[in-house]
Amino acid sequence: MQSSASVQVFLHTGKSAERPILSEDNIEHNVQSIQALLQRLLSHKGEQGIPEPVLLNNLDWFGTMPLLTFLRQV
Numbered sequence: 001m002q003s004s005a006s007v008q009v010f011l012h013t014g015k016s017a018e019r020p021i022l023s024e025d026n027i028e029h030n031v032q033s034i035q036a037l038l039q040r041l042l043s044h045k046g047e048q049g050i051p052e053p054v055l056l057n058n059l060d061w062f063g064t065m066p067l068l069t070f071l072r073q074v
Contacts, residue, residue, distance in 0.1 A: 031057060 022030075035055055044050040062070065 031059075 035057075038053070038055055042053040044052060065073075
């Protein structure tokens with residue numbers, strides 16, 4: 001699962017300086033790059049009986065969730 005929703009909110013790095021906030025275009029580029037890499041690494045290339053992996057992005061369900069709803073869920 002990719003976490004482009006999470007990266008828009010926080011990233012725990014342990015550093016004392018704040019991390020710069022990435023633009024939505026930059027995040028989308030990173031997501032696409034990581035997804036392409038994961039597809040290549042995890043693909044079974046048609047081996048019989050082995051299903052292809054399903055790559056999910058948490059932005060698909062968190063992206064439209066209102067803040068208060070999200071905060072109630074965590």
